[in-house]
Amino acid sequence: MEVHTKSVSLSENPYKERARMLISCPDGPGIVAAVSHFLHQHGANIVQSDQYTMDPAGGMFFMRIEFDLVELEQKLPGLEEQFKEVASKFEMNWRIHNVNRKKKMAIFVSKEDHCLVELIWQWQAGDLDGEIAMVVSNHPDMKEYVESFGIPYHIIPVTADTKKEAELRQLEVVGNDIDVIILARYMQIISPTFIQHYRNRIINIHHSFLPAFVGGKPYAQAYQRGVKIIGATAHYVTEELDGGPIIEQDVQRVSHRDDVRELKRIGRTIERVVLARAVKWHIEDRILVHENKTVVFN
Template identity: 60%
Template sequence: MYFQQKHVRDFVDKYKHRARLLISCPDQPGIVAAVTTFLHEQGANIVESNQYSTDPEGGMFFLRIEFDAPNIRDRQEEIEKKFATIAQRFAMDWKFSLHTHIKKVAIFVSKEEHCLLELLWEWQAGELLADFTLVISNHEQMRETVESFGIPYYYVPVTKETKQEAEAKQIELLKQYDVDVIVLARYMQILSPRFVSMFPARIINIHHSFLPAFIGARPYEQAYRRGVKLIGATSHYVTDDLDEGPIIEQDVERVDHKHHIEDLKRVGRIIEKTVLVRALKWHLEDRVIIHENKTIVFK
């Protein structure tokens, strides 16, 4: 825990003058010029800029900028008020955020530990700059592991009869800890539409399949019966449509006829944990913009 706290302190000290700006709007000439001129007028120095247009004529434009500006933490509200005029002129959806804002993360997990452990190890090593505030599980066996990292662990059992009551308890805990993002690290329960609606674009799932193939339960068994030559995993935002939310990251590994179901699962577990960590990292760094049911990811 000490090492993770030191990583955060060093990060905050190093980037105390840095902020991010994310923009999506109808594409037209002059957007980049207006934004960069505004930042220059605020004394900002742009250190990273990424942009994408679906179509320069009538499409959507997306922009992510990181910049350094003196005393940005004290000036954020002032800068946002000034920028609102430009945002209105270009019909922008936009967000300023401090580079040093450490998002609060809740992890949901069931019995399988590989994704949870990868998250905890990356967090401890300082590769995931986040505040892992709590872990919620419908099983008890991960408690000792999680608490050894100094993270509170809550056992909330779920059955068909108690699902509504269990979700009410989970929501209460998430509000208590003021959570910014929820990570489903192989949490083998379907969240209700009510739960999902309370955390739009703030729930990240890992599905042990290269979606849209083999959605739902037991995808490795489905893949084995189909005789796949590639096995994969998909991390996506959760929506009411099962396993059909905006995809953040995917990866695959080649397999062949010699691989049985357990082999596919073994290969898949490696892919799952790396894909989930990447997706969470990009979310934490405000590198993901959702457009319709797709994502623009500025890596």
């Protein structure tokens, strides 16, 4: 099957000299002037820029810049080297990303396939501008499907006894070259060790309700209280279970006519849409994390 060629065969690339810069630092006067002056001096043309200051007095400053630079590939290392002086002055967290270097995704999945299928679909339609480098699963179910797209599929079973070894194997398989790990309904707890390796680079999706229902079987509880809206939340994974910085949320209306099975079906549809949006924004460097919160420039 050759359906995924669209994502790699753009014959004319309007973004071949495009880079993205992300900055967060303590707020103070002169940051924008310094950065834009620096880029201008080095021949870069800013084509898009967003800034946000959280709490004007003594707060944090966030910035995302897209710029074009002739001969980007060659000049980027030098630019980064010279930017260190500016960055140091303002105590910046920063990175510059060459848009033409496709981001690498690793998708973790268990048995439920809806989120995985949506990501593959959006990727092969050219809507997710990255590379699905691998799928990792504790089950063999999706092997044939995933491999039909030419994507490697790693089966790493996880049991109570083998949890530690399984995680070592996962670290080995994922390696250090992956930009984002997507938990596409991966039903295993991720250990703090694993999270530290990929801080702010692991995206999880889970269902959400207004209000939240504590305890098991949330869909059954939601049905019993007759909720009128169900939703999903995509967030970065932190040590606090389902408590990390929220990237995106969305909801859909339901009614008393929707039984538990239908609520779950609708929930799946929201989950795949919300997760795909969060992944797209991560890949396009639209998300900055500060403490337990995201700034999303979309």
